[in-house]
Amino acid sequence: MIKITLLGLLxxxxxxxxxLHRETGLTEAAICLLLNxxxxxxxxxxxxxxxxxxxxxxxxxxxxxxxxx
Numbered sequence: 001m002i003k004i005t006l007l008g009l010l011x012x013x014x015x016x017x018x019x020l021h022r023e024t025g026l027t028e029a030a031i032c033l034l035l036n037x038x039x040x041x042x043x044x045x046x047x048x049x050x051x052x053x054x055x056x057x058x059x060x061x062x063x064x065x066x067x068x069x
Contacts, residue, residue, distance in 0.1 A: 001065045001067060002062060002063070002064050003063050003064075004035075004042070005060070005063050006031075006034050006035055009061060017032070023053040024046075024049040024052075024053045025049065026046060030046070047062075
């Protein structure tokens, strides 16, 4: 199972979702979907914007968990 761990990353960096919205230009709705793991896909462009804004790697945002984990 693949999970988006953006919420934990924002908490660790003490950054609010609204600040991520302002920094990336992503809609608040799109960020909300990512934070709540309610999206079925994510564009490379979106990942790029988030990584630049948070100074992180894609692997900090997306994690793979085996089904039996």
